[in-house]
Amino acid sequence: MIYETIRQLAKELGNLDRCLDKGAAHAEALKFDTTVLLNSRLAPDQYPLVRQVQAACDAAKFGAARLAGRQPPVHPDTETTLPELKARIAAVQDYLGSFSAADFAGGAERTVGINWMPGKGILGVAYLNELAVPNFYFHLTTAYSILRHNGVPVGKVDFIGNLPLFDI
Amino acid sequence: MIYETIRQLAKELGNLDRCLDKGAAHAEALKFDTTVLLNSRLAPDQYPLVRQVQAACDAAKFGAARLAGRQPPVHPDTETTLPELKARIAAVQDYLGSFSAADFAGGAERTVGINWMPGKGILGVAYLNELAVPNFYFHLTTAYSILRHNGVPVGKVDFIGNLPLFDI
Numbered sequence: 168m169i170y171e172t173i174r175q176l177a178k179e180l181g182n183l184d185r186c187l188d189k190g191a192a193h194a195e196a197l198k199f200d201t202t203v204l205l206n207s208r209l210a211p212d213q214y215p216l217v218r219q220v221q222a223a224c225d226a227a228k229f230g231a232a233r234l235a236g237r238q239p240p241v242h243p244d245t246e247t248t249l250p251e252l253k254a255r256i257a258a259v260q261d262y263l264g265s266f267s268a269a270d271f272a273g274g275a276e277r278t279v280g281i282n283w284m285p286g287k288g289i290l291g292v293a294y295l296n297e298l299a300v301p302n303f304y305f306h307l308t309t310a311y312s313i314l315r316h317n318g319v320p321v322g323k324v325d326f327i328g329n330l331p332l333f334d335i
Numbered sequence: 336m337i338y339e340t341i342r343q344l345a346k347e348l349g350n351l352d353r354c355l356d357k358g359a360a361h362a363e364a365l366k367f368d369t370t371v372l373l374n375s376r377l378a379p380d381q382y383p384l385v386r387q388v389q390a391a392c393d394a395a396k397f398g399a400a401r402l403a404g405r406q407p408p409v410h411p412d413t414e415t416t417l418p419e420l421k422a423r424i425a426a427v428q429d430y431l432g433s434f435s436a437a438d439f440a441g442g443a444e445r446t447v448g449i450n451w452m453p454g455k456g457i458l459g460v461a462y463l464n465e466l467a468v469p470n471f472y473f474h475l476t477t478a479y480s481i482l483r484h485n486g487v488p489v490g491k492v493d494f495i496g497n498l499p500l501f502d503i
Contacts, residue, residue: 168336168443168460175464209377209484275336278503288503292336296343297498304472305494311473312480316377326473330465335446335456 169234169275169295170268176227176303177263182328183223183307184256186314186321191249193319201249207313214306216313218244220252223306224259230299231263234274234291337402337443337463338436344395344471345431350496351391351475352424354482354489359417361487369417375481382474384481386412388420391474392427398467399431402442402459 194201205217214222221244232239240262246252277291289298314321362369373385382390389412400407408430414420445459457466482489 171460171464175469178465179469209480210486213483280503281498281500284500286502287500289498289500292339293499296339297346298495300468301343301347301472301495302491304469305476305479305491308473308476309480312377312477315381316484318378323470323473327466327469330449330457331461332449332452332455332457334454335448 169271169291170266172295172300173227173231173234173263173266173271176230176300177260178328179303179307180224180227180256180260180263182326183220183310184253186311186319186325187220187249187253187256189321189325190314190317190319193317197318202247204314204317204319205247205249205252207317209309209313209316213309216310217246217252219306219310219313221246221255223303223310224255226299226303226306228259228262230295230303231266233279233299234277234295235266235270236274236277237270337439337459338434340463340468341395341399341402341431341434341439344398344468345428346496347471347475348392348395348424348428348431350494351388351478352421354479354487354493355388355417355421355424357489357493358482358485358487361485365486370415372482372485372487373415373417373420375485377477377481377484381477384478385414385420387474387478387481389414389423391471391478392423394467394471394474396427396430398463398471399434401447401467402445402463403434403438404442404445405438 190204191201194204206215208215228239242255246255275292278288279291279294281287311321311326358372359369362372374383376383396407414423443460446456447459447462449455479489479494
């Protein structure tokens, strides 16, 4: 189930990438620079879009790495343009794609350290369910909402993406 | 893991309830009616706060019911006040609390029908990961963002809530 969850986060990053493309098309149609979108936010003390995307990428990357007991690659959050941000998403999708189900064996019972609270840990299953996944969707949805609030024509279908449906 | 996920959704509904309380306190301090918040939205063609909360409740309720093969209780979306909305959250939390881990045995392999696409189904594990959970967090985060956008002092800690940390 950890593997399925990590695969889902990678899929959602692809959905986000397509939402950003819709943002770029909207900017081009209205003749404004995409950096206006990247620097937009919903509240003055909130991360702008660029930082929301970086944070969603980090939540997914750290989620996979910590549940597999690996050291994740470093991304210094230096992206300032849409192509750079899309490259960051692609890099994290590639990283998530490097894991197999076997890499997460025992991950639910693993103790995960909390990097902003040295000396504190959390069980893998709680780390995934109560921290990594909510944190990921928090930043993903906020990125989506910033686009939507700025008039980009994104909808629920863009957020959910394709589903593996079958006839019953 | 299904049970852990459903428990997490119930916990997040509690976090949402406390964010709504912060909204009520903000409305009282600024002397405006809480229904202004309930009818706020981030884009003109988006659900207002009241409907975001109802949709988050439904995503959690249907998620648990379908993975356990049960018929969920009906909630007709008639809430128009904050106390009514808080009662809806409490009712869904109670419903989620009625499930045990054993109720979800075989749930990952269960075929779940898609109610807006008659004749189509999805495997339980994909229903949970790719539809129920993202849909839940989508509406939960949007509810949070509407509050934040309107100046309610909510932060990431309110969204994540308490974590079962221990000393390491």
